[in-house]
Amino acid sequence: MGDSDTQTARRSAGPGFDDGRSPALRAGEDLSDGALVVAIGRWQPQALAEVYRRHAGAVYALASRILRDSTLAEEIVQEVFLRLWARPETFDPERGKLRSFLLAQAHGRAVDVVRSDVSRRRREEQSASEPHPGNADVGDQVWKEAVAGRIKTVMAALPEKQRKALELAYFGGYTCREVAIALGEPEGTVKSRIRAGLRRMRAELNSAGIEPS
Amino acid sequence: MTAMSAHEDIQELLGAYALDALDVPERAEVEEHLKHCAECRREVDEHRDIAATFLEETIEPPPEAWEHIVERLDQPAPPPREDRRAVSLRTALSLAAAAMIVIAGLGIAVVALARRTPAPSTSQAALQRAAQTALTAPGAKRTTLRSADGRLSIEVVILPSGRGYLVSNNLPALPNGQTYQLWAEANNQLVSFGVLGETPGVSSFRVEPPVVALAVTDERAGGVPTPTRAPLLSGSLPPGSG
Numbered sequence: 001m002g003d004s005d006t007q008t009a010r011r012s013a014g015p016g017f018d019d020g021r022s023p024a025l026r027a028g029e030d031l032s033d034g035a036l037v038v039a040i041g042r043w044q045p046q047a048l049a050e051v052y053r054r055h056a057g058a059v060y061a062l063a064s065r066i067l068r069d070s071t072l073a074e075e076i077v078q079e080v081f082l083r084l085w086a087r088p089e090t091f092d093p094e095r096g097k098l099r100s101f102l103l104a105q106a107h108g109r110a111v112d113v114v115r116s117d118v119s120r121r122r123r124e125e126q127s128a129s130e131p132h133p134g135n136a137d138v139g140d141q142v143w144k145e146a147v148a149g150r151i152k153t154v155m156a157a158l159p160e161k162q163r164k165a166l167e168l169a170y171f172g173g174y175t176c177r178e179v180a181i182a183l184g185e186p187e188g189t190v191k192s193r194i195r196a197g198l199r200r201m202r203a204e205l206n207s208a209g210i211e212p213s
Numbered sequence: 214m215t216a217m218s219a220h221e222d223i224q225e226l227l228g229a230y231a232l233d234a235l236d237v238p239e240r241a242e243v244e245e246h247l248k249h250c251a252e253c254r255r256e257v258d259e260h261r262d263i264a265a266t267f268l269e270e271t272i273e274p275p276p277e278a279w280e281h282i283v284e285r286l287d288q289p290a291p292p293p294r295e296d297r298r299a300v301s302l303r304t305a306l307s308l309a310a311a312a313m314i315v316i317a318g319l320g321i322a323v324v325a326l327a328r329r330t331p332a333p334s335t336s337q338a339a340l341q342r343a344a345q346t347a348l349t350a351p352g353a354k355r356t357t358l359r360s361a362d363g364r365l366s367i368e369v370v371i372l373p374s375g376r377g378y379l380v381s382n383n384l385p386a387l388p389n390g391q392t393y394q395l396w397a398e399a400n401n402q403l404v405s406f407g408v409l410g411e412t413p414g415v416s417s418f419r420v421e422p423p424v425v426a427l428a429v430t431d432e433r434a435g436g437v438p439t440p441t442r443a444p445l446l447s448g449s450l451p452p453g454s455g
Contacts, residue, residue: 043407045286046438052279057271064272074278081282096258100265104231107264111233151266169234170267176234188225195228198260205266 033098040088048085055099056081059106066110066173076113080106107170114173154204162197165190220250227253231260283435284390286408340415344370344378358427358448365446367413367429371420379409379416384429384445387411392434396444398426408436425450 029050031039039047059080063073080102084091091101155163161183168179176194180187205211223246229235230243247254347353352373359366367382384393393409397420406418409429420427428444 043436044405044438045283045408045436048282048286049279052282056278057273058265058268060274060278061270061272062268065268070275074274077274077278078281078285082285085282085286095254096262097265100258100262103265103268104261108233151269155267166232166267169229169232170264174234175236176229177236179234191225191229194232194234195225195260198228198231198263201263201266202259205263 034093037084037088037091037093037098040085048081051084051098052081055102058099059102062103063106063110065171066107066114072113073110076106076109079109111173115175150208150210151201151205154201154208157204158197158200161185162193162200165193166197169194220246220253223250223253224256227256228260231257232264283433286435340378340417343417344380344415347372347376347378348380354451354453356448356451358429358446360446367446367448369427369448371450375419375421377418377420379413379418381415382413384413387431390434391431392436393445394430394432394436394440396428396430396440397424398428398447399423403428403440405436405438408432408434420450 031047031050033051033054036047036051040051056077060073060077063076064070067073067076083105084102091098095101155166158166164183165179168174168182169176172179174182176187176190180190183190185193223243226235226239226243230240235243243253247257347370348355350372354371356369356371357366358369365382365384367384368380369377370380371377379395387393389411392411393413395406395409395416395418396403397406397418398404400423404424406427407416409416411434426447426449428440428447430440430442430444432441
């Protein structure tokens with residue numbers, strides 16, 4: 001998703017390396033995510049800045065959605081990008097996209113936090129289905145919106161129980177056991193539904209010609 | 214399920230695993246299986262790609278988030294990056310700290326070793342030993358980076374392989390929010406070799422032609438893509454190094 005993300009990132013007020021003086025930076029904006037991670041491996045901070053510009057918005061949105069707490073979400077953002085800085089070799093471009101990798105890291109950390117007592121109590125005071133009031137990037141490309149619309153459509157077309165299980169697990173940060181209790185179903189069924197839902201979404205997106213992430 | 218669980222049993226868990234929805238024992242079981250099952254690893258990766266599409270909105274983090282990241286960039290003292298290929302063969306699941314990381318391509322890299330805490334780290338101690346060994350290694354060449362007035366200096370040793378070390382220096386500590394940054398001069402341009410932190414210790418880097426000289430500037434924490442200041446210190450590499 002490099003190009004549209006980069007465009008979006010350029011418009012947003014990002015990290016302060018964009019001082020208009022640096023040819024290296026402008027070159028960085030044209031690099032693929034994979035090339036940027038290689039540059040991070042060489043301790044190039046401007047490469048980290050560019051990756052941040054491209055993906056921090058998604059990481060923060062996901063962490064905010066799960067944690068419902070902007071301070072905790074911000075900590076997740078810092079953790080995820082500092083970890084990439086310290087251990088860029090944990091990202092293997094052959095195993096998927098950088099955005100998926102960063103979001104998976106953010107998800108894992110956010111879920112750990114959410115399962116801690118303090119966060120859970122705080123979160124339970126709010127409705128799990130309440131949409132997060134984020135200032136979504138309104139400058140997104142029409143193309144991106146179209147794709148997002150398709151994903152929404154595909155997700156909405158999933159069997160209700162698959163969709164519910166996916167939402168509770170992914171956005172709620174609930175374990176299968178908790179999802180099973182919430183939905184009144186056996187735990188094994190929930191696990192199967194989650195896998196089936198993910199596979200079905202993949203198939204639908206593929207047949208619609210949309211590459212995930 | 215036991216550790217010997219059938220592949221099919223594990224497969225049923227992969228969706229929940231990719232969404233971090235398994236409890237700890239099951240998660241460990243899956244991770245054990247993933248270590249030697251490429252097919253299941255691939256499926257997890259696919260699930261994660263799909264999951265990454267669930268949230269369509271992005272929210273710009275507050276500016277402080279990036280500022281806090283920059284402040285901490287030169288804080289940890291990661292071990293020397295030596296061999297990216299060996300490291301990249303590890304699966305992403307391996308939580309073992311990678312001891313060595315890579316220097317590839319131009320071979321231009323430097324290890325950021327500055328720490329804000331005075332406690333010596335094992336990696337710094339290891340680097341110090343490596344630098345001391347290099348000083349007496351066959352074919353090692355020494356040079357000194359100096360400030361214009363000659364008061365500041367950094368002792369450098371470079372091995373025939375191109376591996377170099379900033380062995381010792383008398384640089385004063387910089388105020389918070391600033392860092393020393395090392396540059397390589399190649400083809401009349403300065404290329405960043407990385408940040409050294411506010412109190413540089415022993416650092417390792419690697420030079421290859423066409424690098425002919427090294428320079429150090431003081432910059433804002435996190436470093437900059439191109440120097441914003443005149444070099445504080447500089448020095449030519451000994452002929453034939455790298």
